[in-house]
Amino acid sequence: MIGRVEYLSRLIPNSIGFDKETDDSPIEQVRLTVPITDDPTIPCLTFRTWFLGIISCATLAFLNQFFGYRQNSIYVSSVIAQILVLPGGKFMAASLPTKSVRVPGTKRSFSLNPGPFNLKEHVLITILANAGSSFVYAVSIITVVKAFYHHKIHIMAAMMLTQSTQLLGFGWAGLFRKFLVDSPFMWWPSNLVQVSLFRALHEVEIRRKGGLTRLQFFLVVLVSSFAYYVVPNYLFPSITALSFVCWKWKHSVTAQQIGSGRGGLGIGSFAIDWSTVSGFLGSPLATPGFAIINTVVGFFITVYILIPIAYWSNQYEARRFPIISADVFDDKGQKYNVSRVLNSATFEFNEEGYNNYSRVHLSIFFAYTYGLSFATLAATLSHVALFYGRTVWKQTRAAMGDNFGDVHTRIMKKTMMLSLNGGLSMLTCEGFGRELQLPYWGILFAGGLAFIFTLPIGVITATTNQQPGLNVLTELIIGYLFPGRPLANMVFKNYGFISIFQAINFLSDFKLGHYMKIPPKSMFIAQLIGTLVASTVYFGTTWWLLTSIPHICDPSKLPVGSPWTCPWDNISYNASIIWGLVGPLRIFGRLGFYSGMNYFFLIGFAGPFIVWIFSRMFPNQKWIKLINLPIILSGASVMPAAKAVNYICWIAVGIVFNFIVYRRYKSWWARHNYILSGGLDGGVAFMAILCYFTLQSKDIMGPSWWGLELSDHCALASCPTAPRIEVEGCPVFN
Numbered sequence: 001m002i003g004r005v006e007y008l009s010r011l012i013p014n015s016i017g018f019d020k021e022t023d024d025s026p027i028e029q030v031r032l033t034v035p036i037t038d039d040p041t042i043p044c045l046t047f048r049t050w051f052l053g054i055i056s057c058a059t060l061a062f063l064n065q066f067f068g069y070r071q072n073s074i075y076v077s078s079v080i081a082q083i084l085v086l087p088g089g090k091f092m093a094a095s096l097p098t099k100s101v102r103v104p105g106t107k108r109s110f111s112l113n114p115g116p117f118n119l120k121e122h123v124l125i126t127i128l129a130n131a132g133s134s135f136v137y138a139v140s141i142i143t144v145v146k147a148f149y150h151h152k153i154h155i156m157a158a159m160m161l162t163q164s165t166q167l168l169g170f171g172w173a174g175l176f177r178k179f180l181v182d183s184p185f186m187w188w189p190s191n192l193v194q195v196s197l198f199r200a201l202h203e204v205e206i207r208r209k210g211g212l213t214r215l216q217f218f219l220v221v222l223v224s225s226f227a228y229y230v231v232p233n234y235l236f237p238s239i240t241a242l243s244f245v246c247w248k249w250k251h252s253v254t255a256q257q258i259g260s261g262r263g264g265l266g267i268g269s270f271a272i273d274w275s276t277v278s279g280f281l282g283s284p285l286a287t288p289g290f291a292i293i294n295t296v297v298g299f300f301i302t303v304y305i306l307i308p309i310a311y312w313s314n315q316y317e318a319r320r321f322p323i324i325s326a327d328v329f330d331d332k333g334q335k336y337n338v339s340r341v342l343n344s345a346t347f348e349f350n351e352e353g354y355n356n357y358s359r360v361h362l363s364i365f366f367a368y369t370y371g372l373s374f375a376t377l378a379a380t381l382s383h384v385a386l387f388y389g390r391t392v393w394k395q396t397r398a399a400m401g402d403n404f405g406d407v408h409t410r411i412m413k414k415t416m417m418l419s420l421n422g423g424l425s426m427l428t429c430e431g432f433g434r435e436l437q438l439p440y441w442g443i444l445f446a447g448g449l450a451f452i453f454t455l456p457i458g459v460i461t462a463t464t465n466q467q468p469g470l471n472v473l474t475e476l477i478i479g480y481l482f483p484g485r486p487l488a489n490m491v492f493k494n495y496g497f498i499s500i501f502q503a504i505n506f507l508s509d510f511k512l513g514h515y516m517k518i519p520p521k522s523m524f525i526a527q528l529i530g531t532l533v534a535s536t537v538y539f540g541t542t543w544w545l546l547t548s549i550p551h552i553c554d555p556s557k558l559p560v561g562s563p564w565t566c567p568w569d570n571i572s573y574n575a576s577i578i579w580g581l582v583g584p585l586r587i588f589g590r591l592g593f594y595s596g597m598n599y600f601f602l603i604g605f606a607g608p609f610i611v612w613i614f615s616r617m618f619p620n621q622k623w624i625k626l627i628n629l630p631i632i633l634s635g636a637s638v639m640p641a642a643k644a645v646n647y648i649c650w651i652a653v654g655i656v657f658n659f660i661v662y663r664r665y666k667s668w669w670a671r672h673n674y675i676l677s678g679g680l681d682g683g684v685a686f687m688a689i690l691c692y693f694t695l696q697s698k699d700i701m702g703p704s705w706w707g708l709e710l711s712d713h714c715a716l717a718s719c720p721t722a723p724r725i726e727v728e729g730c731p732v733f734n
Contacts, residue, residue, distance in 0.1 A: 025184050025187070027187045029187070029189065030187050030515075032666075032669075033195055033670065034192070034515045035199065038517040042119070043114045043120070043121070044120045044121065044518060045522050045525065047096075048089055048096075048117060048121055049121045049526075050529075051092070052089060052092075053526065053530070054529070054530075056084075056085060056125060056128060056129040057129055057131050057530050057534050057537075058534075059081075060080075061534040062541050063076045064076055064132070065136075065537070065542060069143075069565075070563040070565070075133075076685060077681065078130045079681050079682050079685065080685050080689075081126060081132075081133075082125075082126045082129065082194065082197065083222075085126075085129075086117075086122065086201055089125070092113065093113060093117040096112045096113035098112070098113045099111070099112070119202045120518055122201070122202065123513065123518055126194065128529070128530040129530075130530070131527065131531050134505050134534065137165065137493075138161045138162040138498070138535075138539075139538050140568065141161065141487070141490045141491060141572070142161070143546065143553065143566060144490065145435075147546060147552055147553035148570075148573045152435075153436075155543065157435055158539065160427070160428040161428050161494070162535050162536075163536075164421060164425045164428055164495075165425075165494050165502065166502055166531045166534075167421045168447075168499040168502070169500070169506055170421070170502075170503075170531070171421055171422075171503075172451070172454045172500065173502075173503040173506035173510070175454075176455050176458060176507070177507065179459075180455070180462055181511050186458075186462035186463065187511075188461070189288055190282065190283075190465050191508060191512045192286060192674050193674040193677045193678050193681075194512060195512070196673075196675045197674070197678040198516065199214065200215045200218045200675050214672070214675055217671075217679075218678065219679075220679075221675070221676055221679030221683070222682050222686075223683070224683065225680045225681075225682070225683020226683035226684075227687075229273075229275070229683060229688065230687055232272070232273040232275065233691050234691050234695065235702045235707075235708075236708075237707070237709065238706070238707040238708070238709055238712070239272050240273045240275070240276045240645075241261040241269060241643065241645045242270055242272075243260055243261055243269040244269075245260075245267065245269075245714075246712060246714035251716070252716070253716045253719045253721055253731065254721065256715075256716040256717040259717075260712055260714030260717035261648065262643045262645065262714065262717070263322065263324060263325075263717035263718045264323060265303055265323075265644055266303070266643070266645050266647070266648055267304075269648060271649050274683075275684050276649050278650070278677075278680070279646065280642035280646050281638055283680075284654030284657070284658070285657050285673055285674065285676060287464070287466070288464060289654075291464035291628070292658055294464070294626075294628045294632050295466065295631055295651070296635070297632050298631065298635015298636060299636045299651070301635070302368070302372065302635055303636055303644060303647075307364060307365050310368065311323050311364045316364060317722070318363070319721045319722035320332075320361070320725050321361060321362070321363045321364070322363050322719065323363065323364060323365060323717075324366075324639065324640050324644075324717075324718075325363040325366060325640060326363075326366055326640045326641065328360050328361065328574070329362070329363075330359075330360075331358045333727055337357070340353045340356075341353045341354040341357060348581070349483065354582065359586065360592070360593070362594065363640075365639065365640060366640060367594050368597075369637065369639065370472060371599075372633050372637065374473075374476075374597065374601045374604065375600035375601065375604025375633045376468050376604060377472075377473050377601075378600075378602070378605035379630045380453070380456045380457060380460060380630045381452075381453075381605070382604075382605050382606075383456075383460075383608040383611075383628065383630050384460070386608050386612040387625075388459055426440045426443045426444075429442065436487055436488070437486075437488035438478075438487075438491040439482075442478065442481075442491070442492050443495055445492075445496075446474065446492050446495035446496035446499075447495070447499075449473070450503075453470050454503050454504075457500060458504055460631070461504055462507075467501075467504060468637075470497040470500055474493040474496035474497045475493055475575065475579035475580075476579070478492035478493070478496075478580075479580060479584040479585070480584055484580075485580055486576035486580030487576065487580070488580060489575075489579050490572065490575075490576045490580065506527055509527060510527075549564055552566065553565065553566035604629070604633055607633070611627045645712070661673070718730075719731065
């Protein structure tokens with residue numbers, strides 16, 4: 001045991017060997033944040049828990065899906081519920097009667113008011129709210145079918161698709177919980193933000209002279225963040241991305257490609273806005289220092305070495321297209337006209353139209369993003385096998401060696417849950433006239449991928465706060481195996497990747513419950529009910545909007561100024577066309593322009609072996625063991641959805657707080673770091689909602705001036721630089 005701990009402790013900074021005497025966490029950040037005391041007599045699943053939790057879950061699910069269809073979508077996180085339910089719980093504790101109520105038809109009874117509103121109730125309410133704030137990808141498939149392809153889908157098929165994906169994640173979470181929750185080395189850094197906030201809201205603390213309690217500090221940060229966010233959100237949106245380079249060289253395409261923080265490499269760009277810092281990459285305050293450094297290395301190698309060399313050497317005719325873009329293009333540098341390769345009657349691939357038109361082209365950054373995604377997936381497998389394989393094997397042998405009968409029973413229960421959900425998934429796809437195009441073997445194959453990748457992706461997420469995605473691999477595989485079927489591609493991705501995403505969310509919540517000493521049975525029940533409520537509300541909201549708003553998601557037919565443009569679902573629609581309709585064979589295969597990107601699979605798989613060999617050759621060089629190839633390779637993976645300015649600001653804030661403050665002012669960091677993160681997030685969310693409902697939803701915008709544009713004023717950054725390529729708004733080079 002000690003040898004394993006000493007080995008793993010080298011992988012994580014500021015960790016120590018596990019001490020059986022103190023029985024505390026081997027991770028210093030956890031020791032500084034999570035209490036080691038518990039009161040097992042505190043009630044958990046009370047009437048207040050269910051009442052406030054289900055309301056929070058349903059409300060967040062409705063708001064997130066409702067706003068998700070609108071041009072200016074708003075994400076409402078569970079932090080808002082975490083803050084708002086506290087006064088609600090205390091009010092119920094002060095006003096509800098304490099008399100027991102008998103459940104009709106049973107001998108069971110419960111009290112409406114079992115005493116003061118407690119921490120464990122608050123945690124479980126937040127767990128329920130988390131279910132409501134989690135994205136449900138299946139409703140995007142329903143939207144694409146009805147609003148983009150204008151196909152009919154049976155309401156029961158749509159409902160079963162929504163429920164089965166969410167529940168399938170439960171099976172994977174249960175199967176790998178022992179490895180990803182019970183192990184103290186799987187510490188899930190993002191949970192420490194909520195742990196700190198819970199402690200600040202509940203623990204009685206005496207204010208020191210001249211100082212603030214943690215609750216007072218949180219309130220100061222919350223109010224300050226709330227008050228300030230009216231500036232970047234309403235009065236001065238341009239402050240979310242500023243670039244001195246673009247201001248200096250207003251007419252130079254190359255200068256703006258280098259200096260733009262939104263459409264270019266971001267050199268010299270910055271922002272004064274917390275949503276820019278945390279919006280795509282999560283809070284840097286909750287990311288371990290070694291993970292930040294790995295991300296920094298990957299970002300700088302990709303954005304400032306690989307991409308400039310590839311672009312200005314004109315690899316893959318890169319200069320015909322923008323240097324960074326998520327769009328697809330034809331060989332003349334124009335956005336790809338999908339209607340020319342789509343059979344509108346059958347919604348299948350039109351090969352003749354494709355041959356008479358153009359191959360699909362990508363921006364050089366987008367092409368390398370896919371290549372690096374291939375490398376990340378391969379590196380995740382080899383990295384976890386090399387650095388964590390011995391631990392996983394020992395835990396497996398321990399689980400099967402002690403009380404074999406009991407463990408066998410538990411494993412059978414988990415397998416039964418997976419089997420039931422798998423059967424429901426196959427019924428969804430095979431039934432109803434096979435509307436979703438995916439045959440039963442696609443579900444089995446997707447399940448096999450999820451089984452292989454849940455553990456390695458979970459290990460990376462639980463130790464670095466960065467989650468490698470499987471979406472590209474699922475789209476790639478089914479695109480080869482079942483080409484020309486865009487809906488099949490989306491459904492396969494749903495069961496192969498989204499079920500893992502849900503499992504990671506469940507496991508993260510389980511770890512939060514683990515830190516807060518919530519009984520596992522109570523956690524499971526809360527998660528299960530929350531998942532059923534949330535997926536039902538997501539589906540109901542989706543079906544209601546799709547059947548009640550004429551021409552939803554079609555800007556060409558919507559009234560002027562209508563907000564129902566479905567920006568996120570449009571991305572899913574385009575992905576289904578490219579990966580499912582045109583297919584990877586014509587993009588990354590022998591018929592495509594980017595077949596060289598497949599070598600990244602080999603590069604990614606081999607990379608961790610090199611790090612592992614050097615770590616064995618130089619055992620005293622502890623920094624070698626902190627090299628995490630999956631994080632380095634995915635260093636810029638959130639781009640081009642995220643922009644260079646998001647990364648630059650995230651890196652700067654992360655280094656300041658997780659290196660400078662952490663090392664020089666550790667006592668302040670221990671008390672305030674995670675509370676600061678929660679307060680900043682909460683203030684931004686509250687002001688975003690207030691602005692939307694009171695002003696923006698009524699088309700009342702800020703004062704008309706150049707700072708009102710949500711832009712860094714680098715319009716030329718998205719222009720091509722190849723000779724004789726004509727794009728509207730861009731100069732033509734000879």
